[in-house]
Amino acid sequence: MSRQRHVVAAIDEVGPGTSKRVNVAGRDIALFNVGGEFFALANKCPHESGPLCQGKIIGLAVADEPGKYRIERDGEFVKCSWHGWEFDIRTGQSWCDPATVRVRAYDTAVENGETLVRGPYVAETFPVAIEQNYVVVEI
Amino acid sequence: MSTDILERPPQQRAAPLHTRLKVVDCDIHPTAASADELLPFLSERWRDYMKTYGGFYRQPLSDTLSHPRMAPDVARADAWPPGGKPPGSDLAFMQTQHLDANNIEHGMLMPLNRGPGNQRNLEFGAALAGAVNDWQLAHWVDRDTRLHASIVVTQEHPPFAIAEIEKRAGDRRFSQIMLPPKSLEPQGRRRYWPIYEAAVAHNLPLALHVGGINGYPATASGWPSYYIEEQHTNVQGMQSLITSMVIEGVFEQFPTLKVVLVEGGVAWVPALKWRMDKHWKRLKSEAPHLKRPPSEYIHDHIWLTTQPLDEPDADMDLAEAFEQVGVDRVMFSTDYPHWDGDEPSFVVGKLKIGEEKLRRILRDNARELYGFK
Amino acid sequence: MTLAAPDTLARSGASSGAASPRTSVFGSPAIDCDLHIAVPSIKALMPYLDAYWRQQFVTRGIDRLSWNLTSDPPGAPISGRPDWRPATGKPGTSLPLLREKALDGFGVELAIANCIYGGAALHSEDMASVVCSAMNDWIAKEWLDAEPRLRASIVVPMNNPELAAQEIERCASDNRFAQVSMLVAQGEPLGKRRHWPIYAAAEKHGLPVCLHAGSLYHHPMTTNGYGSYFLEDYVAQAFAFESAVLSLVSEGVFAKYPALKIVFAESGVTWLPAALWRFNKTWRGVRAEIPWVKRPPMDIVRDNIRLTLQPFDEPDGAGRLERFCEQMKSDRMVLFSSDFPHWHYEGTDALPISPKSGLARRILYDNPRETFPRLGLRELAR
Numbered sequence: 001m002s003r004q005r006h007v008v009a010a011i012d013e014v015g016p017g018t019s020k021r022v023n024v025a026g027r028d029i030a031l032f033n034v035g036g037e038f039f040a041l042a043n044k045c046p047h048e049s050g051p052l053c054q055g056k057i058i059g060l061a062v063a064d065e066p067g068k069y070r071i072e073r074d075g076e077f078v079k080c081s082w083h084g085w086e087f088d089i090r091t092g093q094s095w096c097d098p099a100t101v102r103v104r105a106y107d108t109a110v111e112n113g114e115t116l117v118r119g120p121y122v123a124e125t126f127p128v129a130i131e132q133n134y135v136v137v138e139i
Numbered sequence: 140m141s142t143d144i145l146e147r148p149p150q151q152r153a154a155p156l157h158t159r160l161k162v163v164d165c166d167i168h169p170t171a172a173s174a175d176e177l178l179p180f181l182s183e184r185w186r187d188y189m190k191t192y193g194g195f196y197r198q199p200l201s202d203t204l205s206h207p208r209m210a211p212d213v214a215r216a217d218a219w220p221p222g223g224k225p226p227g228s229d230l231a232f233m234q235t236q237h238l239d240a241n242n243i244e245h246g247m248l249m250p251l252n253r254g255p256g257n258q259r260n261l262e263f264g265a266a267l268a269g270a271v272n273d274w275q276l277a278h279w280v281d282r283d284t285r286l287h288a289s290i291v292v293t294q295e296h297p298p299f300a301i302a303e304i305e306k307r308a309g310d311r312r313f314s315q316i317m318l319p320p321k322s323l324e325p326q327g328r329r330r331y332w333p334i335y336e337a338a339v340a341h342n343l344p345l346a347l348h349v350g351g352i353n354g355y356p357a358t359a360s361g362w363p364s365y366y367i368e369e370q371h372t373n374v375q376g377m378q379s380l381i382t383s384m385v386i387e388g389v390f391e392q393f394p395t396l397k398v399v400l401v402e403g404g405v406a407w408v409p410a411l412k413w414r415m416d417k418h419w420k421r422l423k424s425e426a427p428h429l430k431r432p433p434s435e436y437i438h439d440h441i442w443l444t445t446q447p448l449d450e451p452d453a454d455m456d457l458a459e460a461f462e463q464v465g466v467d468r469v470m471f472s473t474d475y476p477h478w479d480g481d482e483p484s485f486v487v488g489k490l491k492i493g494e495e496k497l498r499r500i501l502r503d504n505a506r507e508l509y510g511f512k
Numbered sequence: 513m514t515l516a517a518p519d520t521l522a523r524s525g526a527s528s529g530a531a532s533p534r535t536s537v538f539g540s541p542a543i544d545c546d547l548h549i550a551v552p553s554i555k556a557l558m559p560y561l562d563a564y565w566r567q568q569f570v571t572r573g574i575d576r577l578s579w580n581l582t583s584d585p586p587g588a589p590i591s592g593r594p595d596w597r598p599a600t601g602k603p604g605t606s607l608p609l610l611r612e613k614a615l616d617g618f619g620v621e622l623a624i625a626n627c628i629y630g631g632a633a634l635h636s637e638d639m640a641s642v643v644c645s646a647m648n649d650w651i652a653k654e655w656l657d658a659e660p661r662l663r664a665s666i667v668v669p670m671n672n673p674e675l676a677a678q679e680i681e682r683c684a685s686d687n688r689f690a691q692v693s694m695l696v697a698q699g700e701p702l703g704k705r706r707h708w709p710i711y712a713a714a715e716k717h718g719l720p721v722c723l724h725a726g727s728l729y730h731h732p733m734t735t736n737g738y739g740s741y742f743l744e745d746y747v748a749q750a751f752a753f754e755s756a757v758l759s760l761v762s763e764g765v766f767a768k769y770p771a772l773k774i775v776f777a778e779s780g781v782t783w784l785p786a787a788l789w790r791f792n793k794t795w796r797g798v799r800a801e802i803p804w805v806k807r808p809p810m811d812i813v814r815d816n817i818r819l820t821l822q823p824f825d826e827p828d829g830a831g832r833l834e835r836f837c838e839q840m841k842s843d844r845m846v847l848f849s850s851d852f853p854h855w856h857y858e859g860t861d862a863l864p865i866s867p868k869s870g871l872a873r874r875i876l877y878d879n880p881r882e883t884f885p886r887l888g889l890r891e892l893a894r
């Protein structure tokens with residue numbers, strides 16, 4: 001089955017540091033904006049299926065030794081809304097068990113309306129304006 | 140273990156059990172939308188007291204626990220009802236998100252509001268217990284018959300507890316008596332026996348949900364620093380409770396008493412049974428009132444709830460632990476709306492013990508214990 | 513993951529210079545990692561006190577007290593097997609009996625003695641400290657000098673970690689001390705930073721820290737207060753060990769002291785896997801609270817915690833030791849112990865698996881040698 005590129009949102013619908021739940025070809029997807037870059041993860045935690053779109057977007061808590069706390073890569077992780085597992089928004093990899101636990105990540109791109117109108121994109125859910133930029137998810 | 144669910148091939152098998160089966164959830168937390176919600180159920184004196192003095196506990200912080208939780212209101216992040224009320228405070232939202240979605244046939248309410256059993260002012264504790272009981276009926280049980288109330292009592296003065304039990308016992312909307320596992324003395328001590336006598340007389344199981352504030356540190360070496368440690372001591376609290384009730388002879392004295400441990404998990408029970416049996420054999424002369432190995436009392440009198448479901452790397456380890464506990468003694472629970480809850484789908488997927496036994500855990504054991512049809 | 517077996521180190525003790533270690537009753541060499549010697553009475557320690565403390569002890573009548581621990585009542589059946597009790601006095605006070613029943617009885621190459629005594633539990637930090645020093649000197653002279661197969665544990669004043677660390681430094685030059693020993697239930701959780709001077713000193717000298725069943729009773733054994741029976745408290749020792757696991761890992765003791773080994777003695781063993789399933793699970797969700805814990809707790813425990821075998825909590829013949837190793841994914845964690853003179857089994861039936869198995873060989877000999885690097889050191893006397 002060949003992959004299709006779906007237009008899922010205008011970029012200003014998902015502000016930096018936020019997420020948005022979108023439905024693409026019957027799939028429940030959480031769209032994230034990390035400092036202007038867009039990432040799409042399945043909106044279903046691999047643990048107990050908690051919705052990731054409602055998880056807090058966080059930085060990674062690290063410590064080189066006990067009592068010395070700091071944050072790395074602020075805004076690049078999502079903490080599952082249920083049991084708090086942390087996932088790398090860029091890759092879908094889980095922090096606690098990166099080798100075996102990851103959430104499905106989809107390729108995204110930002111395209112302008114003009115390109116989109118020419119196709120071949122699927123944008124059945126909302127109209128596309130030529131002057132706007134849009135997030136496109138490949139499924 | 141492959142957990143990338145979207146990569147799995149489409150399921151050809153029959154729909155999973157939890158979608159075909161009505162489920163009994165033994166741990167649902169209703170929350171008051173605000174402290175004011177309880178006021179109509181208190182007399183003027185205690186309304187005044189609550190507003191003026193609040194709770195009075197054996198701990199440093201007066202309004203909250205001293206190990207801050209890792210999630211706001213200890214809740215899963217998607218359990219906040221629209222409008223900003225706290226998780227577990229809105230019946231309609233609970234119905235949609237949990238009761239209907241998870242096919243819940245019966246839900247056992249475990250109100251934790253302000254811990255009547257942990258109030259130092261015993262009279263206030265008793266008044267608060269009565270108020271929480273009335274509130275459960277008015278706000279929850281009378282509005283959704285799937286929900287069942289628990290008789291909340293203050294255990295530290297048994298006459299107050301017994302009065303509350305007597306008042307509610309004939310009311311079928313209440314299904315059990317709720318006590319905190321952290322009491323001023325271990326649960327097996329004789330000061331609490333009058334409460335057990337009342338429970339047996341009215342054929343009501345005791346439900347002990349983890350937690351409580353009794354002034355004793357959470358471990359034998361004092362207070363731990365971190366929430367992750369303090370949370371784990373819920374397990375030792377349950378272990379202590381079983382050890383005490385069994386060894387002090389509660390179940391010799393009350394052979395029909397039934398005890399439900401809520402939110403303690405399950406997998407630690409086999410090792411505790413082995414340990415108690417082994418050392419009881421050697422130290423029998425100290426407790427001649429025990430006529431049988433401790434593990435037999437545990438099996439005959441103690442029911443456990445599944446959440447938080449233990450997660451060994453190998454699913455077979457979990458199944459083995461459940462078999463060692465006895466699948467006739469475990470009942471499903473979600474802990475909705477708390478952050479560490481389990482959905483029926485998760486338990487069905489993780490617990491590889493066959494449909495027949497899962498059915499017992501998800502529904503039949505609880506139906507039988509509480510006399511539900 | 514685990515230390516290399518110290519094959520390069522000289523073999524020690526009675527078999528020093530011999531081609532191969534002695535064979536135990538199990539058919540292969542064995543090292544007993546927990547047996548007990550006991551202070552018969554405070555009078556025994558008097559020669560090891562200075563003039564001030566001798567005067568104090570006599571004028572206050574302290575030399576006539578027992579200082580037995582509530583958590584270790586010498587009269588209880590569990591504290592002394594009938595055929596392992598001396599004709600007079602407390603279990604563990606007779607060297608000839610220990611030689612005959614434990615060392616010869618099991619045919620061990622070496623045995624590490626624990627001396628559990630109330631002296632370390634005193635609230636006066638200074639008195640506890642001098643009593644611990646006296647005990648260590650008494651142990652070296654009365655036991656270690658007399659029996660070359662014996663090794664011992666440095667007893668420390670648990671209420672004052674600085675003094676405890678000094679005592680470790682003082683005793684560390686004597687290689688017959690194989691570990692440091694404390695009770696598992698103390699005034700503050702074992703991982704707290706106040707205890708770290710002890711771990712620093714222990715790690716520096718290649719001394720594992722043994723946490724032995726027992727309580728200072730700064731707090732009740734359970735979070736619900738005091739029960740009526742010793743049996744309840746004894747069962748609850750395992751809960752205290754479980755709290756120790758949580759505390760040691762969560763506080764980052766092994767992040768700070770990665771080479772440190774903690775040895776649980778008389779913990780019961782079989783509760784550990786389920787405790788770690790739970791700990792791993794919780795860690796995945798709330799690990800940001802303790803970010804220095806960078807691996808699943810079970811992996812850390814596997815590397816840094818060891819457990820002595822007896823008492824082994826299982827129904828007879830249940831195969832739990834093999835399952836323990838499978839569930840922990842390690843055969844390196846359990847150390848053979850007789851727990852002499854405590855009464856958990858009859859005869860020499862201390863090994864719940866076939867003595868011919870590879871696992872038995874590991875538990876009896878390889879694991880102890882890997883855990884206690886000082887057992888291999890040649891230089892013995894102070």
Ligand code: FES
Nearest residue numbers: 045048050080083
């Ligand atoms: S469902 Fe996401 S962490 Fe459990």
